[in-house]
Structure formats: structure tokens, C-alpha cells
Amino acid sequence: xxxxxxxxxxxxxxxxxxxxxxxxxxxxxxxxxxxxxxxxxxxxxxxxxxxxxxxxxxxxxxxxxxxxxxxxxxxxxxxxxxxxxxxxxxxxxxxxxxxxxxxxxxxxxxxxxxxxxxxxxxxxxxxxxxxxxxxxxxxxxxxxxxxxxxxxxxxxxxxxxxxxxxxxxxxxxxxxxxxxxxxxxxxxxxxxxxxxxxxxxxxxxxxxxxxxxxxxxxxxxxxxxxxxxxxxxxxxxxxxxxxxxxxxxxxxxxxxxxxxxxxxxxxxxxxxxxxxxxxxxxxxxxxxxxxxxxxxxxxxxxxxxxxxxxxxxxxxxxxxxxxxxxxxxxxxxxxxxxxxxxxxxxxxxxxxxxxxxxxxxxxxxxxxxxxxxxxxxxxxxxxxxxxxxxxxxx
Numbered sequence: 001x002x003x004x005x006x007x008x009x010x011x012x013x014x015x016x017x018x019x020x021x022x023x024x025x026x027x028x029x030x031x032x033x034x035x036x037x038x039x040x041x042x043x044x045x046x047x048x049x050x051x052x053x054x055x056x057x058x059x060x061x062x063x064x065x066x067x068x069x070x071x072x073x074x075x076x077x078x079x080x081x082x083x084x085x086x087x088x089x090x091x092x093x094x095x096x097x098x099x100x101x102x103x104x105x106x107x108x109x110x111x112x113x114x115x116x117x118x119x120x121x122x123x124x125x126x127x128x129x130x131x132x133x134x135x136x137x138x139x140x141x142x143x144x145x146x147x148x149x150x151x152x153x154x155x156x157x158x159x160x161x162x163x164x165x166x167x168x169x170x171x172x173x174x175x176x177x178x179x180x181x182x183x184x185x186x187x188x189x190x191x192x193x194x195x196x197x198x199x200x201x202x203x204x205x206x207x208x209x210x211x212x213x214x215x216x217x218x219x220x221x222x223x224x225x226x227x228x229x230x231x232x233x234x235x236x237x238x239x240x241x242x243x244x245x246x247x248x249x250x251x252x253x254x255x256x257x258x259x260x261x262x263x264x265x266x267x268x269x270x271x272x273x274x275x276x277x278x279x280x281x282x283x284x285x286x287x288x289x290x291x292x293x294x295x296x297x298x299x300x301x302x303x304x305x306x307x308x309x310x311x312x313x314x315x316x317x318x319x320x321x322x323x324x325x326x327x328x329x330x331x332x333x334x335x336x337x338x339x340x341x342x343x344x345x346x347x348x349x350x351x352x353x354x355x356x357x358x359x360x361x362x363x364x365x366x367x368x369x370x371x372x373x374x375x376x377x378x379x380x381x382x383x384x385x386x387x388x389x390x391x392x393x394x
Contacts, residue, residue: 025140026256093122143168145391167284196255221299324357
């Protein structure tokens with residue numbers, strides 16, 4: 001079992017701090033396992049079993065606790081007298097008005113609260129108001145390639161091709177048969193679609209929603225708009241409006257299926273308000289819906305790099321330099337790194353096309369071209385790097 005060190009380190013640092021720890025992420029990305037690993041860590045530190053209270057609201061046995069008052073009563077009755085009690089509430093969004101119970105537990109002495117949720121909606125509205133300044137969010141993604149390779153080992157290029165095809169939901173690594181892997185991915189997709197999007201948003205036309213999803217998955221890394229999607233679907237006989245499409249996109253983002261990258265004008269030093277790009281949380285889901293033959297290699301690699309930058313804590317934007325584009329501007333703590341992503345830049349014309357926007361940036365921040373090539377090249381301080389090596393670097 002991979003230890004998810006990046007997320008574990010954050011939980012360890014925040015242990016016993018007077019703040020609610022909220023772990024969010026798409027279903028089956030490993031949130032429950034992370035909490036289990038952290039509970040084992042607590043026990044290794046000498047924390048007794050009676051100091052740990054854990055409830056998973058996807059477990060049928062927890063149904064009586066779906067009332068926030070009963071949940072609160074259940075936890076309070078089990079608090080360890082005079083000692084810190086660690087409270088874990090998994091998939092808390094299933095409890096209506098759960099924030100009232102969480103807030104009441106938070107204000108008690110010697111209570112350390114950890115919660116998880118599979119959609120961003122539960123962190124909005126009343127929760128944001130009631131618990132403002134009292135929680136920190138830990139955004140979780142499926143496995144990084146480094147984590148995936150830790151479990152698979154062997155030839156790193158072979159492992160990467162499997163990662164590229166089947167994605168990185170943790171349980172995938174324990175399945176050897178491709179058909180069973182796709183069955184598992186179908187189960188994840190249907191659960192997210194029906195529980196986190198259709199049911200919560202009250203969507204009646206599921207077929208239209210799936211058409212929007214397929215369009216977005218087929219256009220990862222392309223500039224799209226709600227109007228463009230609506231016009232395209234209407235032209236194929238699926239009449240809809242940009243308002244409907246925009247609502248679907250918002251629901252997919254709240255369910256952590258989609259991530260949006262805004263555009264930034266490098267010369268004008270301003271964020272642009274339109275023409276965003278979208279990336280899918282797991283390439284395996286894309287391949288499930290569209291098939292591996294419908295593969296845009298460059299954009300799939302771009303998607304993988306985007307997610308890796310997010311994992312590393314960067315704010316990621318698309319760069320605009322005049323009429324040209326830089327795939328990613330990764331920003332953190334006042335610093336920036338520029339990235340271009342391509343399947344290969346061995347062709348001189350392709351290399352020139354990819355490096356030209358980076359040359360037009362008038363600052364001294366690091367600049368890279370990431371590709372699958374094994375022959376490193378550099379020009380004007382701009383380095384070409386193998387994507388696999390980039391994903392495995394510390």
C-alpha cells in the first residue's frame with residue numbers, strides 16, 4: 001500500500017492544531033485510506049484506541065448517524081475524558097447540516113477533527129460562513145506517477161504507459177486484467193455521475209450530461225467555452241444552451257472530475273476572463289469513455305503534467321504571449337516556472353515552435369520543454385526534459 005506521503009506529511013504537521021482538517025477529492029482517490037493510514041500513525045505514536053472515533057457515512061451501519069444531532073451525541077458520548085480525542089468523519093457531505101455538529105465538536109477542548117468529502121459543494125455556503133477560518137482544506141488527487149511507480153516498480157517506461165492508459169485510481173494498481181480495470185473505472189464513473197452530479201443537481205437529461213462530458217474529455221487542453229460546446233452539441237441534434245452547459249461544467253468541477261486552468265497575459269500581467277482550458281482528474285476515465293484509439297498524445301501528456309503541478313502545490317495558468325501560447329505557468333510563493341509540453345520535439349520545426357513562446361518571455365524564471373524524448377536539448381537557458389524523469393523527480 002502506497003503511503004501517500006505528501007498528504008500524510010500535511011496531516012502530521014497539523015496534528016493537535018486547533019483547526020478542522022478537511023480532505024477533499026474525487027471519489028476513490030484514496031481519502032478513506034489516507035485517514036486509515038493516519039489512524040495507524042496515531043497508534044504508533046502511543047494514542048490509545050479509545051481516543052479515536054471513526055465514522056464512514058458510506059457504510060450502511062452509519063445510517064442512524066445521518067442526523068447531525070444524533071451524530072453529535074454519538075461522538076460526545078465517546079470522547080476520552082481528559083485526553084485528546086481524534087474524530088474522523090468520512091464522506092461527511094452525506095449528513096444534512098453536518099457543519100452544525102462539526103462546529104460544536106470543534107469548540108470542545110481536546111477534540112481534533114478530520115473530515116472528508118467528495119464534492120466541493122459541501123465546502124460552500126453555510127459551511128464557509130459557520131466554519132470560516134476554522135478549517136484547512138487538503139485537496140487530494142489520484143496517484144502521482146511517482147506513487148504509482150513505487151507500487152509497480154520494474155521498467156519505468158512500461159509503468160508509465162500503463163499509467164497513461166489506465167490512469168491512477170489507487171485500486172487500479174491491484175488489478176492485472178485490463179477488462180476488470182475498465183469495469184472498475186466504469187463503476188467509479190457511474191458513482192460520481194449519479195451520486196455527485198445527477199442526484200445532487202437534480203439533472204433529468206443524463207444523456208445530454210454525458211454528451212457534455214465526452215466533449216470536454218475529447219478536448220482536454222483545447223480552449224473551449226460553454227457556447228462552443230452548446231453550439232457543437234446542437235449541430236449534432238442535441239439541442240441545449242450555454243447556460244445549461246455551464247451548469248454541468250460547474251457540477252463536474254465541484255465533483256472534482258474537471259479542473260479549469262485560466263489564461264494569463266504574460267506581457268500585460270493580467271488574468272484573462274475567458275477561453276479557459278479544462279483537464280480531467282484521471283486519464284483512465286477519459287480512455288474509458290473515448291477509447292484509447294481516440295488518443296491525442298500531446299494533450300493527454302499535458303493533462304498529466306497539469307495534475308502533477310497541482311499536486312506539487314502550484315497555481316497553474318495557461319500563458320498568453322502575444323498571439324502565442326505557453327502551456328503552463330506554475331506559480332508558488334512568488335516564483336514561477338514556465339512549461340511547454342509535447343509528445344516529441346526531435347523534429348527541428350516542432351522544437352522551434354515549442355521554444356519560441358518561451359523565448360518571448362522577458363524574465364529569468366526557469367523555463368522547460370517536457371517531452372517523451374530521451375535526448376536532452378537546451379537553448380538560451382531553456383531546457384528540454386523527459387516527462388517521465390520530470391514526474392519522478394523529488
